[in-house]
C-alpha cells in the first residue's frame with residue numbers, strides 16, 4: 561500500500577543508541593522514523609535526540625494516558641519555533657498549560673466543538689456549488705478543490721468575510737502552512753510567508769471588529785475570538801486573535817488531505833462505494849474513522865517532562881521531550897488486528913475509547929490538548945465522502961503513490977478526477 565511502510569515496523573536498521581541526533585532521520589524517514597526507533601528496543605521505547613534535545617518516544621493507549629497527565633508532560637517550550645512559525649502560530653493554545661490553556665481552549669470548545677453538523681453543512685453546501693460548476697471532461701484535482709470548498713464553507717461558518725475571488729489564494733495559503741511545517745527549504749518558507757499574510761489579514765479584521773467598523777454575527781468564531789479575554793483579563797492582541805482564528809480555519813481546511821485520501825480509498829477499494837452511496841450514516845461515520853486511522857497525517861506529538869519520570873522502568877529525565885507516536889498507535893497490530901487493511905467495518909457497532917483512535921490526539925479535549933475539531937472533521941468527512949461516492953467520475957492515469965517519507969504525506973497527484 562504505502563511505499564515504505566515496512567521500514568517502520570521491522571528491526572532491520574540498527575545504529576548507535578540514544579546519543580545521535582535524529583533530526584535528519586526524521587526528515588529522511590518520515591512516518592517510519594519513530595516506529596523504527598521504537599522497534600530497536602525490547603521495551604518499545606525510543607531513546608534519542610531531536611533538534612539537539614533528549615527525546616523519549618512512547619506508543620500505545622497506556623503511554624497516551626501517561627503522556628496526557630499534566631503531572632508528567634506539559635507543552636510549554638515543547639513546540640519548536642519552526643512549527644510555531646508555520647503550523648500553529650507563535651504562543652498559540654497548543655503551547656499553553658494549566659489555567660491559561662483551559663481559558664484559551666474555551667474559545668474552540670464553545671464555538672467549533674458543538675457546531676460539527678453546522679460546519680459540515682457549510683462544507684456540503686460549498687461542495688454542491690463547486691461540483692455544479694465543474695465542466696465535463698475537465699480534470700479536477702480533488703485535494704486542491706476540497707481545500708477551496710472547505711475554505712469557502714469554513715469562512716462562511718466562522719463569520720469571516722471572504723469574496724469568492726479570494727478563495728483560491730486563501731486556500732493555497734492555509735494548505736501551505738500545513739504542508740511546510742516539518743521540512744526545511746522552499747515548502748517551509750512558503751508556509752512562513754503564508755502565515756505572515758494570513759495573520760496580517762485576520763489581525764486587521766479583528767481590529768475592525770473591535771473598532772465597530774465590522775459587526776460580526778453574534779456567536780460566530782470571529783465574534784468569539786475578537787471578544788475573548790485571557791485568564792488574567794486582557795483581550796488577545798490582534799496578532800494572537802488572528803493566530804487562534806487561523807487555528808480554527810486552517811486545520812478545518814486541512815481536512816482536504818482526508819478528502820483526497822477518500823478519493824484514493826474509493827479508487828483502490830471500490831467495494832466501499834456502494835455502501836457509502838446508500839447514505840447509511842453509521843457506515844459513513846465508520847468510513848470517516850477508518851480514513852483518519854489508516855492514512856498518514858500527524859505522525860507524533862510532543863511535550864516536555866515536568867520532572868524525572870519513570871515509564872515502565874524506562875527513565876525519562878526532567879525537561880526531556882516526550883514524543884507520542886500517533887502513526888504507530890493507529891497501526892499497532894495488537895490494537896487493530898490487520899492495521900494495513902483499509903476496513904471501515906472495524907468501526908461499526910464499536911464504541912471508540914478516548915485512548916483508542918488517536919489521529920487527532922487522545923483523552924478528553926475538554927481537559928487536555930486533544931483536538932477540539934475532531935467532531936467537525938468526522939462530520940465533514942461523513943458528508944463529503946458520501947457526496948464523492950455518489951458522484952460519477954473517471955480517474956485518469958496519474959501518480960497515486962503516498963510517500964511516507966514526506967510529512968505530511970499526500971497522494972502525489974492530489975487525486976485527479978474528471979466528471
Ligand code: HEM
Pocket residue numbers: 653654655665668672807808809811812813814815816817818857858861862919920921922928929930931932933934936937
Ligand atoms: C485534518 C484535520 C485535523 C487533524 C489531523 C488534527 C490533528 C490534531 C492533533 C494531532 C492535535 C494535537 C493534539 C495534542 O497535542 O494533544 C490537534 C490539536 C488541535 N486542533 Fe486539530 N486536527 C484537525 C482538525 C482541526 C479542526 C477542524 C480544528 C478546529 C477547531 C482544530 C483545532 C485544533 C486546536 C485548537 C488544537 C490544539 C488543542 C490544544 O492544544 O488544546 N483541529 N489537532
